[in-house]
Amino acid sequence: MTSHVYYRKWRPQSLGEVVGQKPITDTLLSALRQQRVAQAYLFCGPRGTGKTSTGRILAKAVNCLTNEGTGEPCNTCSMCQAVTQGSAMDVIEIDAATFTQVDRIRELTERANYAPAEGRFKVYIIDEVHMLSTSASNALLKTLEEPPPRVIFILATTELHKILPTILSRCQRFDFRRLTTADVTDKLAEVAKAEGVDIDREGLTLLARAAGGSLRDAENLLQQTATVCQGTISLRQVQDSLGLTGDGRAGQLMQAIAEADAAAGIRLLAGVAADGVDLKQFNREVIEKLRQVLLVKAGTADSLNLTDEELLAAKTAAAAASMDYIMRALKGFISLAGNTDMTTPLAMEMALMDAVLPPAAPVAAAPASSHSPVRPAEPRKPVSPPAAAKPAAAKPDAEPAPVTTRAESPAPPRPETPGPAPSPAAEPVSTLEELRNNWPNILGCAPPKLRRSSALAILRSAGVQPVSFTDGVVTLSFKFPIHMNKINEPENRRITAEILSACLGVPCEVNCLHEPPANHLVKEAQRRGAEIINVDNVEE
Missing domain, CATH: 1.10.8.60 (Helicase, Ruva Protein; domain 3)
Structure with missing residues (x-):
């Protein structure tokens, strides 16, 4: 039983064993065969792609006693084995994260002037070289540009943008790509x-x-x-x-999103939450599924390396949705990957609804016709002062002074004005039937400052409908209790009332109820024109 971890035990020992970096290894092998090894190399790329391993292989190759530095290392001579075991005196590995001081770099450059003790070349491998301070990097410059004979520097970094341009200009740069x-x-x-x-x-x-x-x-x-x-x-x-959920419902949710089936998506998320699935991880898997659909839609399915079953599911979803729709859904779920509270499925339900429901059209773009969206009612005219305040002998054709002054004054609009004055053709909604028929358009008339609120997103969902409109009180029916509870929060209730007041042109209050799924008699009565006057009795 070996004590070595896999990544150390199976570290590549020759250029041919380096995985996924053939252009780089071929170039280095050609340089060895032609004995044109440079004095400084810079290996950059993501972690775990073979940068340090390639540096050690190159150090073995230039000092190999069998091949005499003209090809792959033999890995059997004393020099190759010493480098592999980390005991070679002429191969010095440095971690720049603990070697940032300029005095340490000056000491290194002074030692570089000494000839190799055992091999043909003294090789310095400086890992994470971007961690060097500016003064330490500057101290290394002259040695990199004109190194002593028989000295090779190999610099490795995962953050190329932090390397000084003067360092870059003195090295042969190789970009290690992320492995497929x-x-x-x-x-x-x-x-x-x-x-x-x-x-x-x-x-x-x-x-x-x-x-x-x-x-x-x-x-x-x-x-x-x-x-x-x-x-x-x-x-x-x-x-x-x-720690993956491995839950097939991520694929089912992807399909529900593609088909714009909000009800199926909500039911699925409720089941996932009820089963105690880690919602953050489940959200990441949904993002991956949507990414697969996006790439299939873009015609690059071959880059995904999917199984036949996964590919078929992605193609089915891609055929049911447009590219813009998929992009909107993907952006919505990606936005939850940060610090969003995922203890409940509400955030994912909101992202689902934002994806499924079409964006509300701007109010100004709606044509003025009998089918136009309902706009805020025309603001009331200023109330005239009491009769006692008017002149006693005013002429019939003369405007009262206070009214004329108020009409011509550039003062700001009255507080009760819900927004910009609409067209005179807009009429306020006065009956429950009108409110139901124009419900989507009324929500489209919400004030701009409230169009990104979570309350409006819930109101636009398919599970919310007005069931009563009496004396300025709008009663809303919710299919899902979690949405009703969210709207009942003080802040969301205030925002909801403000949205409805601005859209209807009259001050409104909000009442919420959970629609009983089996109460078909109430639904039939409402269909025939009845209105709910006692909400408590409906929920019994």
């Missing part, structure tokens, strides 16, 4: 076979995806899974070891 899922999966299959780990291909693919293009992370995940699971490792065991 297929490359990582193939390497994991090789490691699993050698370690006697029985795991199916789907499980390896899931590990590769979770690693995000880092082979080191993927090998760590494989070892973690092999430690936890015994015998044949199934896909479900891999999901459990990674």
